[in-house]
Amino acid sequence: MPAGGSEQYIISRLGNERHAINIRDIDEIIKLQHITAVPNSRPFIRGVINLRGRIVPVISMCRRIGIPDTPIHAQSRIIVVRYQQEAIGIIVDAVEKVTSFEEIEPPLDDNETMGSEYMEGIGQVADGMISILNIQRLLGEGGNNMGGGAR
């Protein structure tokens, strides 16, 4: 498990919950723009956006962790992360700040909590605790037979 220390995290908000993403995973944070839905794709894929001429898929973290989509408003952002050499956007309700954690504890080991399988640990901050996301797990194991060659 990662210890605390100098690693920096971006704190994002989704509904009432806050998540932390390691700053090294993040390419950029952009404002919400027109998203073109991709019909018949995996359910948590919200669609694709045009990021300076590149087609970048955008996923809904809400759908991923199994809660209803939160409404889009002025603070909504797309966090663009790198996953297997591809840029992928994650919609969040807001981006709050950059921080680092004194101490990181292992995630709660229960299957009740929604989306606990995507958490890497729990970071302690002055005003509470924040779950740290594991981007690889959040974006991976999507159920798409990637490269599987379904016949």
Added chain:
Amino acid sequence: MNDFYNSEYLGVFLDEMDEQLQCLDESLLLLENAGCHGDTIQKIFRAAHTLKGSSAVMGFKQLNRLTHQMENVFELIRGGQLEVESTLLNILFECVDFIKQLRCSILTGVMEEEDVSVLMNRLEAIKNSAVPHPVEQVTKPQAPALHIVFNSTQRGKIAAALTDGYEVMAIHVHLAEEESMKYVRAKLVEINLTEHGEIAVCYPELELIEKDNLFSGTVVYILITKQVEHDIIQSLKQISQIDSIHIEYITNLNLDTFVEGKEIPEIERNKDNIRDKAKAITVLPESKMQVSRTVRVDVERLENLLNLVGELIIDNTRLHSIRSRLSEQFRNNSDINDLNDIAGHLNTVVSDLQEGMMKTRMIPIEHLFGRFPRMMRDLAQKSNKEIELHIEGKETELDRTLIEEISDPLIHILRNSADHGLELPEERSAMGKPRKGTIVLRASHQGNMIIITVADDGRGIDVGKVKETALRKGFVTAAEIEQMTEKELVLLIFRSGVSTAQTVTDLSGRGVGMDIVKSHIEKLNGVIDIATTPNEGTVFTIKVPLTLAIIRSLLIKLGTSTYAVPLINVIEIFRLRTEDIFTVQGREVCKFRNQVLPLVRMHRKLQVQTEGDHDQNPLYVVIIGLADQRVCLVVDQTIGNQEIVIKSLGHYIGNVPYLAGATILGDGNVAHILDVRYIIREAGSHYETHLPKANDSEIMDSQSEKYITFSLAEMDFAIPVRKIKEIVPVQEIHMLAAASSHVLGMINLRGLLFPLYDLKSRLGMLDNGCSSSSRILICEVSGHEIGLLVDAVSKVCLLSQAHLEPAPEHLLINSELLEAIYKENQQFIHLLNLEKALKLEPKRKEVG
């Protein structure tokens, strides 16, 4: 070793190497077939020379030695001192192969060079064999007419310079006859030459010129330089009173001949020679020019440029939409008129630029075909056959990425044709065929496809033997064989099992690597076909799509989203009244110009809501086509034509049904590109050609379709023949853990696994077990290949739409399962809706 390793020069060097090797291969073949021609020799010589030079620069010492030796041999051939015969050619080919291997190992990062001494020795032997018959054949115009004797110091210097990769040239300068101040001119030449390099020696010594009555007017300078001869000639031409210039290269080989001391040839003959050579020289610089007209560019850079052009096109489109809006707003503003002009011009430039960029991606297939004559030669030699390879359509252009991809399959096919297709010369003449077997390799464009055929006039594929092997190896059962058509049997050679049957000598791997061929072609979305006639030959036909990055497309609106359809697939757009839509066999079709075409409502496929009016009438319909198939798409609106850049949705999203990719529109939004291929394949109807004068009943007749009827618990059922792949006897069923209750298990059919569905349990019938008449129908449902267990297969028959009645929904528990009921005379047949019955999700597109 050398700084150039890992440098960008290495790439350039390897590219050049490849090009020169190809050139060597081609020219050597020409030499072998057409005999010794001056041009060919020149070409070979130049290729070897370039290789020598660049290998020295890159520090590949062994390679340099080898090419140098090769050059020496070519020099002898050029000088007519060596006969071109097969031993010599074989050694030369081996040298080329060795260099090819070396190139490959450098490519994989192995920098150590293998020892070349074996080849060197063989070349040396050849060289030595040449010396005995020297220049006595005066008739050869190219005979070296050097007449200088080097002393040992000079010789050492020249030899050292040669080893260091310098050029040593003997420059013959013939001064004008009437020139009185020959010494001054000669001195001028000398000064001029020292700018290019070092003069080792000149003959006659300049000081003697004035006194020498015999002086012919020709001075020979031996120059050690790194310049190319073209530059030297250019610079010498600036000196007046020079009649002609001729340059000869001194190599380690002819160096010896100088030392041995040759008599100065008679002046008169020498003069003639110089005239001849002066002519020859004029050709040389030109052809060098031609080489330098091509620029080698990293493919990646090219791709980047192409992407930029793509961006430019998008912006250009955006600019145009703003321009038209502005011109509406400010009609008579002079600035707007200027804007219009500029935008118009920009449009032309951008489209020219795009076309130009596209052309850089396209390369003639010659680049690929050029490798084959050599391969054929080797194959012919190895198998003791006489083979003639005809290449047609080598100028056919295709995307450079495709060239690499089809190379392997083509090599396999050609090998097969040569190895197994063609007979031995004796066999051939015994059968009354010409001794020499012919293989024709042909490439051509057909629409947006490239068609490549490989045809041989050999023995053809022995279907009987294929059958035998497949049976013996247990890939098919006897019963399956019985049901297979001739064509299917031939296609068995693509089975990896059959193809790896190396122990079978008769078949002798007729199909070694054929599975590779198939998988490669499939990867390219291509098609492969075989036509074979016993004793007349076999024709392989490969079709691959000509995919391009930028296409013209039709933009359509579905709900709120915009989609693009490649314009090449758009046949026609028309408005359809809802009264013209019929339902045939559970599918919607429409009548258009006496054709009955399947109707696809894209909204449902793409899960989009129709905007506004739900019962739009008439509907907008776009007819799309691929090969001979046509399908009508119902869309909300057509927007217009636009150039689009195809972009992939990326690995993360993967392949999505109905979508071929995405593009960015003028407004910056992303639009999806419809996958015409997928839609048509799914709709799966053939283009029905002109119907006889339409009256309704006839249309109905044309709407009848072939069905396979079968029985389940003594009731009759039918499914369309086009969905059936195969009918096989019941075989071992492998139970599947945690399978749904309607799945009996998996069956293994010639190495492929198919799920086996139990229709009876699905339809709520009692299981009455399997009997001898039970069969498994292999069919395709929503893109899945599955097996259905039925009690007996009755027949194939034509069921007319006229006798179809919709299933009485109110009587059924689950009306979805039945599509319709066919009732004619005593027959009562249930038409199943397999998609619904088996609850299969549409299959995702094949990956890759």
